[in-house]
Amino acid sequence: MTTASAPLTTARGEAALGRVSWVRNPWVVFLARRLGRLLVSVAFLVTLAFLMIHLIPGDPVRAALGISAPPELVAARQESLGLNDPIVVQYVNYVKALFSGDLGVSMTSGVAVSETIGQRLPASAGLAAGAFTVVMIVSIPLGLCMAVLTRGGRRRGTELGFTSTSAVVAAIPEFLLAVGLVFVFGVTLGWLPVAGRDGLSSYILPVLALSLGPALLMARIVRVEALSVLEQDFVRTARAKRLPHWRVYLRHVFPNALTSTLTIGGLLLSAMIVGTVLVENVFAWPGMGMTIVQSILSKDYPLVQGIVLVYGVAVLLVNLLVDLMLAVVDPRSTIREA
Amino acid sequence: MRLEHWRSAMRSPVGAVAATLLAAFAVLAVIAPMIWGDAAEETEPAALSQGSSSEHLLGTDALGRDIALRVLVATRFSLGLALMATSISVVIGIILGVLPAVLGRRTGRLVVAVVNLAVAFPALLLALVFAVVFGIGSHGAVLAIGAAGAPSFARLVQTNVASVAGRDYVSAARVAGVSRLRLVVRHLLPNIGEPLVVNATVMAGTALLAFAGLSFLGLGVQPPSYDWGRLLGEGLDRIYLNPAAALAPGVAVVLAGLAFTLMGEAIAQVVGIRTGMFRTLDAAPVPVARAESAGDDDAVLVAEDLRVAFPAAGDGWTRPVDGVSLTVRRGETVGIVGESGSGKSLTALALARLTPENAAVSATRLEFAGEPLLGRSDAEVGRLLGTSLAMVFQDPMTSFNPSMRVGAQLAEVTRTHEGHSREEALERAVDRLRKVHIPVPERRARQYPHEFSGGMRQRAMIGMGLMSTPSLIIADEPTTALDVTVQRQVLRLLRDVQRDSGAAVVLISHDIAVVSQMCQRIVVMYAGRIVEELPVDQLASAAHPYTRTLFGSVPDMTTDRERPLATIPGRPPDPGARPGGCAFAPRCTFADERCAEAPELAVVGARQRAACWHPRQEPVPVTAAAETGDRI
Ligand code: SF4
Numbered sequence: 001m002t003t004a005s006a007p008l009t010t011a012r013g014e015a016a017l018g019r020v021s022w023v024r025n026p027w028v029v030f031l032a033r034r035l036g037r038l039l040v041s042v043a044f045l046v047t048l049a050f051l052m053i054h055l056i057p058g059d060p061v062r063a064a065l066g067i068s069a070p071p072e073l074v075a076a077r078q079e080s081l082g083l084n085d086p087i088v089v090q091y092v093n094y095v096k097a098l099f100s101g102d103l104g105v106s107m108t109s110g111v112a113v114s115e116t117i118g119q120r121l122p123a124s125a126g127l128a129a130g131a132f133t134v135v136m137i138v139s140i141p142l143g144l145c146m147a148v149l150t151r152g153g154r155r156r157g158t159e160l161g162f163t164s165t166s167a168v169v170a171a172i173p174e175f176l177l178a179v180g181l182v183f184v185f186g187v188t189l190g191w192l193p194v195a196g197r198d199g200l201s202s203y204i205l206p207v208l209a210l211s212l213g214p215a216l217l218m219a220r221i222v223r224v225e226a227l228s229v230l231e232q233d234f235v236r237t238a239r240a241k242r243l244p245h246w247r248v249y250l251r252h253v254f255p256n257a258l259t260s261t262l263t264i265g266g267l268l269l270s271a272m273i274v275g276t277v278l279v280e281n282v283f284a285w286p287g288m289g290m291t292i293v294q295s296i297l298s299k300d301y302p303l304v305q306g307i308v309l310v311y312g313v314a315v316l317l318v319n320l321l322v323d324l325m326l327a328v329v330d331p332r333s334t335i336r337e338a
Numbered sequence: 339m340r341l342e343h344w345r346s347a348m349r350s351p352v353g354a355v356a357a358t359l360l361a362a363f364a365v366l367a368v369i370a371p372m373i374w375g376d377a378a379e380e381t382e383p384a385a386l387s388q389g390s391s392s393e394h395l396l397g398t399d400a401l402g403r404d405i406a407l408r409v410l411v412a413t414r415f416s417l418g419l420a421l422m423a424t425s426i427s428v429v430i431g432i433i434l435g436v437l438p439a440v441l442g443r444r445t446g447r448l449v450v451a452v453v454n455l456a457v458a459f460p461a462l463l464l465a466l467v468f469a470v471v472f473g474i475g476s477h478g479a480v481l482a483i484g485a486a487g488a489p490s491f492a493r494l495v496q497t498n499v500a501s502v503a504g505r506d507y508v509s510a511a512r513v514a515g516v517s518r519l520r521l522v523v524r525h526l527l528p529n530i531g532e533p534l535v536v537n538a539t540v541m542a543g544t545a546l547l548a549f550a551g552l553s554f555l556g557l558g559v560q561p562p563s564y565d566w567g568r569l570l571g572e573g574l575d576r577i578y579l580n581p582a583a584a585l586a587p588g589v590a591v592v593l594a595g596l597a598f599t600l601m602g603e604a605i606a607q608v609v610g611i612r613t614g615m616f617r618t619l620d621a622a623p624v625p626v627a628r629a630e631s632a633g634d635d636d637a638v639l640v641a642e643d644l645r646v647a648f649p650a651a652g653d654g655w656t657r658p659v660d661g662v663s664l665t666v667r668r669g670e671t672v673g674i675v676g677e678s679g680s681g682k683s684l685t686a687l688a689l690a691r692l693t694p695e696n697a698a699v700s701a702t703r704l705e706f707a708g709e710p711l712l713g714r715s716d717a718e719v720g721r722l723l724g725t726s727l728a729m730v731f732q733d734p735m736t737s738f739n740p741s742m743r744v745g746a747q748l749a750e751v752t753r754t755h756e757g758h759s760r761e762e763a764l765e766r767a768v769d770r771l772r773k774v775h776i777p778v779p780e781r782r783a784r785q786y787p788h789e790f791s792g793g794m795r796q797r798a799m800i801g802m803g804l805m806s807t808p809s810l811i812i813a814d815e816p817t818t819a820l821d822v823t824v825q826r827q828v829l830r831l832l833r834d835v836q837r838d839s840g841a842a843v844v845l846i847s848h849d850i851a852v853v854s855q856m857c858q859r860i861v862v863m864y865a866g867r868i869v870e871e872l873p874v875d876q877l878a879s880a881a882h883p884y885t886r887t888l889f890g891s892v893p894d895m896t897t898d899r900e901r902p903l904a905t906i907p908g909r910p911p912d913p914g915a916r917p918g919g920c921a922f923a924p925r926c927t928f929a930d931e932r933c934a935e936a937p938e939l940a941v942v943g944a945r946q947r948a949a950c951w952h953p954r955q956e957p958v959p960v961t962a963a964a965e966t967g968d969r970i
Contacts, residue, residue: 044455048467055471152695171596173547175554176588179574183581233736239692240729241751241802242720251750255741274460278551282574293555296470304470311463319458330741 030327038320045312049305050094054087056301064107064299077107081302103309104302106295113306116291121310123197124280124287128273130203131210135268138215140254140261143222148249150223151230162223166216175278178209182282195284206283210275214268221264225257232256259330266322270315346608353604359597367414374407397580399572408569409586416565417594419480419558420546426484427491427545428538434488435495436522439503450496456489464489465548469557476565479558483548487541494537498530505529536606543598550591566591638810638842639666639689642703646681646688648696655698658684658913660866663939666810671836671843673853673874675888676863677910682846683732685863686814689844690729691719707809724755728803728841730813730832734795734820738787744798745771745783751805770801774831793824797831804835811836814846829856850888859945862888865911865921868939872946881942881953884922920951928952 053060061077062069081104082090097104103113150159172180185205186194193202229235230253238252280289288307295303347353381403396405434453438446456464461483468482502508503526511525552558553567554574561568566587573584646659659681666672676682687693689704691711704711709722731737739747748770749763758766764783771779774797787795796816803811813832817825833856836843847853853860854874862870862885870882880886911921919934920926926933930952937949 041455041458044452045459052467052470056473154695168596171543171599172592173551173595175551176547176570176592179570179577179584179588182574182577183585187578187581233731233733234739236687236692237729237731237737237799237802238739240690240731241754242724243750243754244720245716247750247754251742252739256739258741270458271460271462274462277462277466278555281555292466293557296466296557297474301470304466308463308467312459315459315463 034320034323038316041316041319042313045309045316046095046098047091049308049312050091052305052308053301054090060299060301061107064301098309103306106300106303108295108298108300108303113303116303117288117306117310120286120288120291123285124273124276124289126203127206127210127276127279127285127287128269130207131214131272131276132269134207134211135215135218135272136265138211139218140222142215143219143261144226144249144254146219146223147226147230147253148245151227163220166220170213170217170220172213173278174209174213174275175282177212178206178279178282181205181209197286202283206279206285209279209282210272214272218261218264218268222257222261225260226253229253229256255329259326262322262326262329266318269318269322273314273318274311347601347604350604350607352600353608356597356600356604359593360601363413363417363594363597366410367417370410371414374411379403396582396586399583405569405573405580405583405586408564409566409590412565412569412587413590413594415476415559415563416546416549416567416591419476419565420542420549420594423480423483423487423545423549424538424542426481427487427541428534430485430488431491432495432527432534434492436499436526438496439499439522439526440518453489453492453496457493461486461490461544461548462551465552466557469552474557474560476559476563479549479552483545483552486548487545491537491541495530495534498533499526502526502529532605536602539605540599540602543595543602546598547591547595550587566594636667637665637705638668638670638707639664639844640703640705641665641689641701644685644688644701644704645699646684646693647698647700656913658866659688660916662863662866662868664689664861664868666842666844668809669836669840669842670859671845671857673857673860674844674846674863675848675850675853675860677848679865679910679913680863681866681913682848682863683814686812686844686846690723690727690812692729721755724751725806726809728800728806728808728811730796730799730803730811730816732815732818734792734799737799738790738795740787742786743784744787744790747787748783748798748802748805751802755806766805767801770804771798773804774798774801774835775827776801791824792820793827796820796824796828800828800831800835804839808839808841810842810844812844812846815848816845817852818847818849825852832856865916866913867921867949869922869950870946870948871939872943872948876943876946878957879943879946881946881948881955882922882950883926883928883952883954885948886954920949928954 056063059074059078061074061081061083065074065077078084082093085093101114103117105112106116109116146159146162149155150162169177182194182205185192192205194205196202226249234256235248235252238248243251276285276287277289277292279285280287281293284290288310292304292307294300295307348357382398396409399405399408434449437449440446441449464486465482468485469478472478472481472485499522508521508525511521516525549558549565550567550570553565554571556571559565559568569587570584570591573580573582573587577584642663644659644662644664645657647655647657650656658679662681662685664672664674664685674682674685684693684697688697688699688701691699693699699712701712706722707726711719711722714722738744745764745767748767749758749760751763752758752766753760753763768779768783771782776782776794776797782790782794782798790798796819800811800816811832816832817828820828829852832843832845835841843856845853845856854877857874859871859873860877861868862882864884870880870885872880872885877889880889911917911924917923919936920929921936923929923933932951935951937951939947939949942948942953
């Protein structure tokens with residue numbers, strides 16, 4: 001995940017900071033570099049969101065209002081959206097507005113986009129957070145157990161069962177799992193609510209649908225990583241110290257499998273954040289995912305833009321968090337070497 | 339991808355399943371619309387939204403159309419759209435992927451940077467953005483999914499291109515003045531074809547799922563057209579009335595997606611991305627009951643007829659250690675020498691009960707301080723050896739846990755075995771680090787292994803062994819991975835430690851010079867067996883032809899340690915293909931018919947035993963370096 005932009009930002013960072021002594025502190029350099037990368041990514045995201053509207057062939061306002069809309073209304077709307085200004089001016093205005101927290105106004109409801117997002121965000125965030133927690137709680141112990149059970153080619157049957165089951169389940173996309181869960185627990189058994197957000201029980205199915213695949217995928221990765229760590233010399237050293245098995249696994253094997261677990265965990269979390277879009281639409285979950293689909297369908301572009309920005313920033317923050325955690329967890333990582 | 343690759347991919351169970359599924363889908367895609375195309379459009383006002391019946395296997399939709407037929411007919415559209423989107427991803431991906439190699443440095447970097455930025459966002463988010471740009475409907479969705487998949491494919495191409503770009507033939511072509519474009523088309527792309535094919539296959543599965551998702555959301559295929567995602571979305575609305583209407587297209591999507599993914603995996607396996615299978619150990623030789631004890635009270639370690647076997651390809655076993663008998667007395671230093679592959683390191687691991695999981699260890703006797711080690715649980719062995727056996731491994735770079743502070747790694751020993759508190763244990767760790775001459779041990783204890791130099795790490799490893807009071811230290815090539823100057827420090831430390839603690843030392847090395855300086859007794863191993871055992875002051879009277887060549891070619895500190903035995907023609911036999919009889923016979927100048935039978939260790943002189951039918955008597959022409967010993 002080291003990007004080509006990294007050298008660029010360091011070079012700039014170091015030039016700006018001059019000869020101040022704390023520049024030597026690898027943590028400072030690391031943080032500066034990482035924040036620089038975040039800024040570049042956010043700029044990319046904002047540009048993407050801005051261009052989204054301008055790349056639409058034809059006139060977005062006409063497209064949104066329909067062919068039958070009176071030309072005066074179209075013109076007025078274009079004016080109010082500033083679409084008649086030169087594109088550079090529009091871009092500058094867009095970025096300026098963003099800085100003041102203004103995401104624009106919905107073209108269909110006239111409500112401020114930020115207000116709608118504020119209402120919808122908690123439901124989506126709750127879903128993603130719940131699913132991520134389940135993934136972590138399930139996958140790490142499961143993966144470690146599987147590694148221990150199947151180490152050195154033991155229990156081929158268990159290994160085959162685990163790898164094939166997890167491969168198949170992980171290959172099922174979340175919205176199909178969701179449909180399956182609705183069928184089993186809603187339609188057939190009638191145990192759990194299948195639509196809407198109402199109390200804790202309404203979380204169960206959407207969270208399961210979101211987390212099942214990633215949890216098994218992650219467990220596979222933890223297992224493979226732990227198995228490869230088990231082959232390392234320092235595990236032999238730990239065995240030579242005659243430590244209890246649990247200590248060897250928890251203290252020596254797991255922390256060294258953590259790097260890739262975290263990396264993959266971050267990717268899974270970003271995918272899950274966006275995966276909520278589909279799951280929300282299966283469960284009629286009143287989050288941003290429902291809203292973005294509705295607003296794409298009704299061509300409410302400012303709202304789409306706003307939600308895309310929120311998803312994008314959430315993903316970038318997850319990436320940043322993962323990088324920071326990696327830096328803390330792995331003493332050999334970039335920071336110290338910087 | 340060569341033809342035989344495809345063939346062997348098909349032959350693996352996974353590949354066979356995937357290929358069958360794909361073939362079935364392909365056939366369906368071709369014939370289903372032709373046969374049932376019209377029937378699937380037929381509305382039946384008398385049978386709206388029905389459940390499964392004999393007439394309509396999976397029921398009917400809101401307009402009374404047969405769902406089973408619609409699912410079958412939708413195969414063509416669903417697969418076709420997915421493949422189109424995949425081709426778009428692949429084409430854009432390849433273009434973006436090779437651009438950095440074609441363009442100049444700067445522009446190239448820019449492309450890489452943009453791709454990296456785009457890859458950070460999940461494909462679904464990009465697909466939603468592009469769906470807005472390209473418009474709702476199947477065309478827009480194909481473009482959107484294609485564009486959304488492009489960055490990750492581009493990244494893949496970039497990494498693969500970068501990995502071959504440095505190869506000789508590419509440099510050669512570059513020197514020859516081949517144009518950049520031609521370089522890419524003729525030299526780079528053909529050589530990364532395999533991973534690209536694998537990933538494009540997997541990507542087709544992903545595109546199929548993504549498409550189903552978009553159509554399900556209502557952003558993809560629009561009525562009256564339909565694909566699986568669309569059918570699924572319509573079915574979900576009436577899942578309480580007719581679950582099959584939602585489940586059938588769902589199953590179709592999953593099966594098709596899996597078929598592509600599995601196909602990719604099968605190809606990847608054939609192309610050689612993963613190999614290496616372990617066999618189970620059910621046929622492992624059982625530890626032999628122990629023979630009468632030899633009554634050696636003075637012995638720290640006694641091993642008799644120690645064997646280590648690994649399951650080999652096919653049904654057999656390889657036996658890298660094949661009947662080693664060794665006794666180490668208290669305070670003694672014993673050196674085990676031999677070429678790599680002689681089984682000396684594995685012997686050390688077996689003595690310490692640290693062999694890899696899939697090794698089968700047997701011995702007629704294996705005792706540590708009078709207590710048998712075989713046939714005991716790990717916990718019992720741990721109690722026996724935890725405080726009294728210390729190990730020093732070859733590579734100090736990899737033998738420490740990189741994510742744990744050095745002090746904590748030392749402290750762990752006494753915390754586990756002597757129940758020390760964290761502070762007590764850490765205090766002792768600092769003390770031991772000081773003992774092994776680590777400067778500023780208080781600070782060093784808080785550092786991570788990578789902050790130590792190699793020599794320092796090896797000293798810390800010795801310090802780790804000293805956390806308790808070891809009666810035996812087994813050091814396996816402790817200096818091989820170190821610089822010459824550092825080697826001496828470590829050896830000197832080992833000798834001091836041995837003198838101070840009174841522990842016995844087993845030093846394993848391929849380096850005669852090291853062993854002869856450190857040890858009182860030398861054990862020579864060849865092809866998994868001991869061929870000679872002799873006191874260090876009798877090196878000149880070595881009797882076994884192998885030992886004699888070994889000692890005759892003693893290197894000094896400046897020779898290349900990796901090839902100390904270059905003077906003996908031939909190579910030691912592979913553990914899997916050892917000749918019957920004396921294993922040294924093919925390289926031995928004294929071999930005759932008798933050597934077709936394996937010689938046993940037999941006394942040939944004072945405190946000296948050799949396994950040879952024709953032991954030599956005349957003195958070895960020892961080189962100066964070995965005689966003077968260049969004492970450490
Ligand atoms: S037994 Fe024969 S072949 Fe083996 S070392 Fe002695 S003389 Fe050579």
